[in-house]
Amino acid sequence: MEIRKILVFGAGNFGSCLADHLADSEHTVYLWARSRDVVDSINTTHRHPKYLKEHDFPESIQAIGPELPSKEFMSEMDVLLFAVPTQYLRNALLDIKDRLDDENLPLLIFVNKGIETGTRALTLEIIADTLGKAAAKTATFLSGPSFAKEIVQRQPTQVSVSSLSIEHAQRTAEVFHQPWFRCYTGDDPIGVELAGALKNVYAIAAGIADGLGYQNNTRAGLITRCLAEMTRVGCAYGASPLTFLSLAGVGDLFLTCSSRNSRNYTVGYRLGQGEKLDVIIDTLGSVAEGVATAQGLHEIIERLGAEAYAPIAEGVYAVLYGGQTAEEMSHWLMNQPAAQRELEIPERAAPYEAIMLKLGLEAKKTGKI
Numbered sequence: 427m428e429i430r431k432i433l434v435f436g437a438g439n440f441g442s443c444l445a446d447h448l449a450d451s452e453h454t455v456y457l458w459a460r461s462r463d464v465v466d467s468i469n470t471t472h473r474h475p476k477y478l479k480e481h482d483f484p485e486s487i488q489a490i491g492p493e494l495p496s497k498e499f500m501s502e503m504d505v506l507l508f509a510v511p512t513q514y515l516r517n518a519l520l521d522i523k524d525r526l527d528d529e530n531l532p533l534l535i536f537v538n539k540g541i542e543t544g545t546r547a548l549t550l551e552i553i554a555d556t557l558g559k560a561a562a563k564t565a566t567f568l569s570g571p572s573f574a575k576e577i578v579q580r581q582p583t584q585v586s587v588s589s590l591s592i593e594h595a596q597r598t599a600e601v602f603h604q605p606w607f608r609c610y611t612g613d614d615p616i617g618v619e620l621a622g623a624l625k626n627v628y629a630i631a632a633g634i635a636d637g638l639g640y641q642n643n644t645r646a647g648l649i650t651r652c653l654a655e656m657t658r659v660g661c662a663y664g665a666s667p668l669t670f671l672s673l674a675g676v677g678d679l680f681l682t683c684s685s686r687n688s689r690n691y692t693v694g695y696r697l698g699q700g701e702k703l704d705v706i707i708d709t710l711g712s713v714a715e716g717v718a719t720a721q722g723l724h725e726i727i728e729r730l731g732a733e734a735y736a737p738i739a740e741g742v743y744a745v746l747y748g749g750q751t752a753e754e755m756s757h758w759l760m761n762q763p764a765a766q767r768e769l770e771i772p773e774r775a776a777p778y779e780a781i782m783l784k785l786g787l788e789a790k791k792t793g794k795i
């Protein structure tokens with residue numbers, strides 16, 4: 427395996443965990459943190475003061491920050507990995523834009539799972555807007571069932587890696603590969619992104635159902651309908667239906683809808699138990715991307731119209747932002763029109779093409795995952 431110089435932006439749960447994972451492959455790993463406390467703690471005690479607190483990080487990881495690294499330092503990096511929540515990503519990329527050499531871009535890897543509020547932008551669009559077309563064309567997206575806590579325990583984990591450039595997806599897979607960590611590559615980054623973002627909203631729905639006291643039949647039925655809904659929205663966006671059967675799709679949906687380790691599930695569970703959203707967010711201690719993403723998703727669903735019929739996502743939105751209670755949402759969902767067709771995949775369509783057009787690329791059918 428080729429040894430790479432890797433800079434990880436974002437020292438939250440996931441950025442720290444991935445830095446730890448990559449350091450095992452003997453890559454040279456730098457971890458950029460916004461807080462001096464985190465930088466000092468990682469460099470001196472090799473412990474994170476806030477996340478994964480029991481874990482001893484390898485001494486080889488060098489934390490840097492809170493000042494941004496210089497252009498010279500950045501030019502030495504082979505890989506930049508961004509583990510920054512979606513709502514902060516645009517500013518983070520604008521901050522480093524001038525420190526990147528457009529003619530000689532490093533491998534760019536993104537692991538956030540969300541839709542930007544206000545703009546409805548997916549990460550690929552945020553990258554195109556901030557770093558430019560060349561970066562968007564080669565950016566890679568790593569997504570799938572992967573709790574940080576279990577990766578640092580080296581539990582066997584498998585993820586999807588997707589990019590408009592399959593060559594770059596393969597390079598990312600090589601960087602991450604370990605006997606306990608497998609990557610499967612594909613060329614439907616928007617499908618992978620939508621799957622990762624939507625599963626966070628659906629994990630809130632599953633948590634709500636459990637919080638209301640519903641049991642196994644309800645959860646299994648709900649997850650299955652979430653998968654149908656996610657596929658429908660994805661197809662209406664122009665993603666491949668097969669992508670939703672991948673690790674990034676059903677894999678991550680299943681994980682987060684069925685585990686109390688999921689922050690999004692926890693938000694839903696506590697809503698189902700009758701807690702208020704602002705109290706839950708204030709005490710969660712970590713980001714639950716589904717809360718903000720439900721807004722962007724609501725706007726996307728409205729724009730796509732009937733093709734993207736998504737009552738579960740709309741129900742979550744109504745509980746988070748429309749003053750509806752968890753019980754009301756549950757009754758509303760169960761009282762949707764009777765005898766609906768179970769599976770109907772609509773034509774794949776326009777928005778994906780619009781993004782490809784923006785990048786100066788021809789829209790292609792992404793049949794393989």
Ligand SMILES: NC(=O)C1=CN([C@@H]2O[C@H](COP(=O)(O)OP(=O)(O)OC[C@H]3O[C@@H](n4cnc5c(N)ncnc54)[C@H](O)[C@@H]3O)[C@@H](O)[C@H]2O)C=CC1
Nearest residue numbers: 436437438439440441509511514538539573574712713715
């Ligand atoms: N934790 C996990 O197991 C997994 C997380 N992810 C995704 O990774 C992304 C990051 O999540 P976590 O590290 O878990 O979140 P976290 O809540 O543990 O950490 C938040 C991160 O955001 C940074 N941050 C907070 N405010 C900011 C601001 N104003 N500007 C810039 N950065 C700011 C913090 O410094 C920290 O690095 C999310 O999109 C999440 O969905 C994906 C897979 C697994």
Ligand SMILES: O=C(CO)COP(=O)(O)O
Nearest residue numbers: 570571572573688689690
């Ligand atoms: O995406 C995740 C695991 O794949 C983490 O899920 P939560 O953000 O809900 O904790």
